[in-house]
Amino acid sequence: MSEQRITARIKQKGECKCILWRNLRDLILAHPDMKKRVDVFALSIYGLILFPRALGHVDEAVTNLFDRLSKGVTPVPAILAESFRSLNACIRSREGRFVGCAQLLLVWFHSHFWKMDKISYRVFSDNYSPLKEIATTPKRDDVSEENWVALLQNLQEEDIEWRAPWLVPSEILFRCGSFDWVPLLRIWGAICYAPLLVLRQYGSRQFIPATHGLEQCEFSYKGDNY
Template identity: 65%
Template sequence: MSKLWDFTRISVTQKNLHELKEIWDQWDDEIKQLFYREYGNLSYLLDVKVDNHLFRALTQYWNHAYSYFTSGKVDLVPTVEEYTTLLRCPRIQVDKVYSRVANVLTFLKRLMNITGMSEPWVAAQIKQKGDSKCIPWKSLRDLILVHPNTKKRVNIFTLSIYELVIFPKVLGHVDNAVLDLFDRLDKRVTPVSIILAKTFRYLSACQRVGEGRFIECAQLLLAWFHGHFWKVEKVFYRVFSEDYSPLK
């Protein structure tokens, strides 16, 4: 039996997303096509509105013992295949799962490679947040707006999406863990397994205590949720159908 809380206090606070959306809207078709070729249609996540009430309900129906949503006779859980489809990234290979390697470049060196900026500039931007090295989103935003290299602008923009939308652990900053994952995308690894693992972890943590901050990709989870329900008179999740899903 699921033990559901009468009221779940859950926060899905995310900052700076409107700034990412403004940058995206200012780009011409040429830059957007470069983004699509390199990273898929990841930008659609910027348009997914996070519904706090829906997240509260989802958390209440999460069964942390078995890691799925359960309601009556219906059990639902995001799969690797579904999240791979929703990420829409042509570079990743499903059989190359991300794992952190022991010997990697330093945070500073990887930032230099991704941004194309000098060592003094990068060193001046790095901050310490707890036990993690970070770079403020403001520094990356300013760089996206003025960087002369279009490919670097796209890379920095995508790195910002992975931090601010998919893994918003340190609000307003890009941390070392996300930089490592993003750096490995060039090796065509898939980040889906770690996204799912962290999603399950935070859903379970919030469900057990009845409150908390969901700090994984809320937009991606809601895009998955909406994909399993019909639209009736432009209203989501009114009629459930086992035979229908845009994910197919």
């Protein structure tokens, strides 16, 4: 797609500039180069599922991230930061909804809330992958939204397996230099995260890490030349 054609199709949605999904869909169906068709399809998944910003649109910030993947840049910190920020925003405002990759959140639910499947333990191997397991599990259509609400509202501490059993403890990164917390750079800003929280996943010593000054380090990118 030429730069002129893209510019003509860019729409302003709130604070972000987006391109309509149907424009990308037309490109996927009609482009003569199969590799580019697959690339645009993958970009659409990033924009619509992993980093949703406006319904039915793909944010141009996502295209910048996607362009860097071929250079070996990992999207994992951005996905973690967006999920962390969205959940934080819901908790602080006591309203709103989770904006992020709901599929990854569902994988976490199935991995840690053992009462969902009425199984008190699972056997994990060294090559176990929760993503592969959820991908091969037949999708259930009989679980209503009301059932999900009831399940989450009635969770007790003993219903949750905080430690991820497939993680094999080795060296654990819990500090960046002399800092107990670090900013995770997102595609729309940054949010602070305490790596010490990772110790909970490994079933190590439980304590609340120092969080003084966390909020002061959060920011959103503003302006075209930020």
